[in-house]
Amino acid sequence: xxxxxxxxxxxxxxEFVSAEPEERYIYSMDQGTMPPALPxxxxxxxxxxxxxxxxxxxxxxxxxVVPMGGGLVLSGLTRALNGGIILxxxxxxxxxxxxxVSRHAVVEGGASEGMLQAYLKKHHPELKHSxxxxxxxxxxxxxxxxxxxxxxxxxxxxxxxxxxxxxxxLPTGDIVRTGSCSVSQDWFARAPLPDLSGLFLGWxxxxxxxxxxxxxxxxxxxHNDLLVFVCEDADLMPDVISRLTGTQVAEDMTPxxxxxxxxxxxxxxxxxxxGAHTKKELTFKRNLLQASVKKYSDRKIAGxxxxxxxxxxxxxxxxxxxxxxxxxxRKGGGFEYVGAIMSIEHFAEAYRAGLNIAKTHNVSYSxxxxxxxxxxxxxxxxxxxxxxxxxxxxxxxxxxxxxxxxAALEIxxxxxxxxxxxxxxxxxxxxxxxxxxxxxxxxxxDPNHIMNPGNWEK
Amino acid sequence: xxxxxxxxxxxxxxxxxxxxxxxDLNCPxxxxxxxxxxxxxxxxxxxxxxxxxxxxxxxxxxxxxFSCTACGNCTEHCPxxxxxxxxxEAFTAGREAFLDGGTAPAGVKDYLTxxxxxxxPYGLPAKKRADWAAGSDTESYSGQEYLFFAGDAGSYDTRGxxxxxxxxxxxxxxGISFGVLKMGxxxxxxxxxxxxxxxxxxxxxxxxxxxxxxNNVKKIITLSPHSLNTFKKDYPxxxxxxxxxxxxxxxxxxxxxxxxKENQEPVLVTCHDSCYLGRHNRDYFSPRMxxxxxxxxxxxxxxxxxxxxxxxxxxxxxxYTDILPSGEESPARHRIREAKKTGAKxxxxxxxxxxxxxxxxxxxxxxxxxxxxxxxxxxxxxxxx
Numbered sequence: 001x002x003x004x005x006x007x008x009x010x011x012x013x014x015e016f017v018s019a020e021p022e023e024r025y026i027y028s029m030d031q032g033t034m035p036p037a038l039p040x041x042x043x044x045x046x047x048x049x050x051x052x053x054x055x056x057x058x059x060x061x062x063x064x065v066v067p068m069g070g071g072l073v074l075s076g077l078t079r080a081l082n083g084g085i086i087l088x089x090x091x092x093x094x095x096x097x098x099x100x101v102s103r104h105a106v107v108e109g110g111a112s113e114g115m116l117q118a119y120l121k122k123h124h125p126e127l128k129h130s131x132x133x134x135x136x137x138x139x140x141x142x143x144x145x146x147x148x149x150x151x152x153x154x155x156x157x158x159x160x161x162x163x164x165x166x167x168x169x170l171p172t173g174d175i176v177r178t179g180s181c182s183v184s185q186d187w188f189a190r191a192p193l194p195d196l197s198g199l200f201l202g203w204x205x206x207x208x209x210x211x212x213x214x215x216x217x218x219x220x221x222x223h224n225d226l227l228v229f230v231c232e233d234a235d236l237m238p239d240v241i242s243r244l245t246g247t248q249v250a251e252d253m254t255p256x257x258x259x260x261x262x263x264x265x266x267x268x269x270x271x272x273x274x275g276a277h278t279k280k281e282l283t284f285k286r287n288l289l290q291a292s293v294k295k296y297s298d299r300k301i302a303g304x305x306x307x308x309x310x311x312x313x314x315x316x317x318x319x320x321x322x323x324x325x326x327x328x329x330r331k332g333g334g335f336e337y338v339g340a341i342m343s344i345e346h347f348a349e350a351y352r353a354g355l356n357i358a359k360t361h362n363v364s365y366s367x368x369x370x371x372x373x374x375x376x377x378x379x380x381x382x383x384x385x386x387x388x389x390x391x392x393x394x395x396x397x398x399x400x401x402x403x404x405x406x407a408a409l410e411i412x413x414x415x416x417x418x419x420x421x422x423x424x425x426x427x428x429x430x431x432x433x434x435x436x437x438x439x440x441x442x443x444x445x446d447p448n449h450i451m452n453p454g455n456w457e458k
Numbered sequence: 459x460x461x462x463x464x465x466x467x468x469x470x471x472x473x474x475x476x477x478x479x480x481x482d483l484n485c486p487x488x489x490x491x492x493x494x495x496x497x498x499x500x501x502x503x504x505x506x507x508x509x510x511x512x513x514x515x516x517x518x519x520x521x522x523x524f525s526c527t528a529c530g531n532c533t534e535h536c537p538x539x540x541x542x543x544x545x546x547e548a549f550t551a552g553r554e555a556f557l558d559g560g561t562a563p564a565g566v567k568d569y570l571t572x573x574x575x576x577x578x579p580y581g582l583p584a585k586k587r588a589d590w591a592a593g594s595d596t597e598s599y600s601g602q603e604y605l606f607f608a609g610d611a612g613s614y615d616t617r618g619x620x621x622x623x624x625x626x627x628x629x630x631x632x633g634i635s636f637g638v639l640k641m642g643x644x645x646x647x648x649x650x651x652x653x654x655x656x657x658x659x660x661x662x663x664x665x666x667x668x669x670x671x672x673n674n675v676k677k678i679i680t681l682s683p684h685s686l687n688t689f690k691k692d693y694p695x696x697x698x699x700x701x702x703x704x705x706x707x708x709x710x711x712x713x714x715x716x717x718x719k720e721n722q723e724p725v726l727v728t729c730h731d732s733c734y735l736g737r738h739n740r741d742y743f744s745p746r747m748x749x750x751x752x753x754x755x756x757x758x759x760x761x762x763x764x765x766x767x768x769x770x771x772x773x774x775x776x777x778y779t780d781i782l783p784s785g786e787e788s789p790a791r792h793r794i795r796e797a798k799k800t801g802a803k804x805x806x807x808x809x810x811x812x813x814x815x816x817x818x819x820x821x822x823x824x825x826x827x828x829x830x831x832x833x834x835x836x837x838x839x840x841x842x843x
Contacts, residue, residue, distance in 0.1 A: 114480025137472035389466035
């Protein structure tokens with residue numbers, strides 16, 4: 001391993017390789033409940049060519065490679081389960097180009113959500129991209145890889161749906177391009193070619209290293225507003241969501257249910273953000289949204305919550321620091337959540353399961369969802385904060401997470417960015433032919449099985 | 459270790475690595491080294507691991523601890539109220555524990571030794587401290603309204619001495635009544651305190667306090683924002699109660715007394731906020747107020763300004779310990795590249811440490827012909843009748 005690390009230093013420079021105990025310790029875990037797994041070294045490449053050389057070297061020596069973006073996945077996907085190296089991509093954080101006319105950007109594999117947001121605000125204020133609720137240091141590549149979602153997921157779908165193409169270094173060191181950039185100088189779409197991007201989406205870093213990616217951009221409106229719909233009956237939620245998304249005017253729809261603050265306990269809220277180029281257009285959109293659920297507000301069984309401007313501004317802030325604030329509820333620096341992707345008609349079941357699990361396991365919870373597309377799916381999340389210094393509390397959260405994964409699968413959902421035990425639960429439920437194909441693809445792309453081994457395995 | 463009960467609360471969300479507008483990384487050691495270990499969260503988790511016996515203090519760990527410039531970006535941007543206010547204190551406590559255990563980088567040990575032996579980080583004789591004022595009209599302190607305190611860089615560094623002469627000269631032109639103590643001053647100790655050497659800090663502060671009190675000092679004008687910070691925040695607890703001002707704060711209120719040349723050539727200036735005037739003491743106004751009153755000067759802000767300002771990398775003793783690398787990834791070189799993007803011809807600074815760090819970076823970046831580092835009073839002096 002010493003010789004291997006020396007050769008790594010020859011690629012990136014000594015300053016960007018470390019096999020010191022400090023880096024090995026910090027990179028052995030994330031903020032979630034998964035136990036640590038020590039890497040042998042951490043390396044930070046500065047270019048696609050360096051990534052290529054690293055992968056060739058690792059492949060030759062059969063050393064495991066775990067790609068890492070912001071390191072904020074929470075479910076332990078960037079742990080070196082079989083040792084090897086962590087490939088921290090954050091040095092490759094350049095915004096390469098923005099096409100303001102056909103609305104897409106090309107960025108490096110370690111570019112952060114926050115930096116793209118800042119770049120667009122400064123250079124293209126008429127444009128924005130879909131920000132997740134993750135802290136702004138999270139990387140675009142990491143979030144897209146895990147099928148993340150964000151503040152434009154109603155019009156744009158999952159963040160992986162907003163991907164227009166990629167440059168990827170394969171485990172063997174080959175550099176490939178997917179989408180239009182494999183044929184044209186423009187990164188406009190994945191169509192009309194065979195969609196090879198899917199080989200790298202949702203695979204938890206087991207198939208390649210993304211070094212560049214294209215991402216769709218959307219109009220940034222001059223006028224923005226928020227409606228908060230509230231009801232007490234979870235069974236109404238699928239129809240309400242379906243009606244609201246049917247208007248096709250919302251940018252983001254996020255139901256939320258939390259026992260704190262006290263005034264929110266027992267109610268189901270839906271934050272609906274929307275924007276417009278003019279005030280007249282904004283009013284028109286607001287009217288459409290309100291009219292879509294008039295059936296319920298007329299019966300006084302649900303309605304829109306009056307929202308003071310400061311609170312509205314807080315809700316409209318992107319990214320919102322509210323999730324991070326919730327993470328601190330136990331004053332313990334620990335936070336993890338199960339985000340289960342499922343159909344919206346399972347909303348009530350998912351909600352009741354969450355309440356039941358929180359009560360059974362005596363954990364602090366927050367539940368919510370993000371609506372994807374025109375009600376095509378939702379990411380229903382169960383968030384648990386825990387005290388990292390209290391091992392009993394960590395265990396409680398861990399058990400609650402396991403129970404939540406099980407419940408999500410029973411309902412018909414699929415745990416998102418699943419941690420190792422949840423991956424195994426998914427595999428158990430998966431069509432055997434699908435899992436067999438996954439394995440055949442992996443063997444073909446990664447003959448020495450060096451990419452994030454341990455993940456998506458029985 | 460002091461504050462060890464808060465270490466586990468850091469979630470490592472990473473807000474501390476960036477400014478509030480997310481334009482770039484903004485934690486100097488993280489920017490320079492890029493490993494998670496060098497981020498505030500990495501430091502917190504490592505300290506906790508050390509206290510739990512999971513990791514041993516060594517060369518690398520010490521470098522991680524002492525590379526922090528105490529710039530306060532983490533405190534500014536951490537989303538957790540109350541907890542955030544203790545971040546820097548926890549790092550200082552960690553460094554103190556490292557010093558107590560004998561595990562500190564050689565550069566830090568040398569720096570602290572010079573401080574202990576000579577009362578300044580340059581290892582120069584105390585009697586040379588007021589040499590910067592030699593040949594000028596600066597009066598000895600004898601009960602004037604203010605004591606002017608030049609600090610370490612202003613007293614011993616060639617560039618710092620130029621700044622001290624310029625600032626003192628301008629204060630005199632503005633009719634401010636002040637004098638300097640020609641003997642007996644020691645380092646203000648601000649960066650010694652930040653490095654965790656509490657006992658030495660108290661010794662330095664004690665000597666200064668005794669000297670100031672003996673001379674019946676009531677008001678102090680400091681050249682360095684580092685001096686301002688510790689005089690205001692730490693000295694009162696050690697018996698030193700003074701009204702303390704940075705020289706830009708006094709000048710900002712007296713600009714009307716200065717007469718400027720007419721028909722000045724317009725010049726674009728960008729303002730680099732010092733961490734200890736800005737984030738630590740919340741004054742982003744005085745330097746800008748001064749510059750905005752000067753005919754011909756137009757301010758072009760960098761993306762990271764005011765509470766988002768990027769530290770030059772010289773704080774926490776790093777100017778003297780050289781723990782942060784001086785290559786392309788050094789914070790000062792990042793800062794110069796950012797300043798260059800504004801199109802400004804001058805980067806205005808209000809701290810001698812910033813001036814020294816950024817001037818080196820201007821040379822390393824090869825932009826000395828298009829971008830000049832000037833201290834605020836130098837900019838003003840150039841344009842006075």
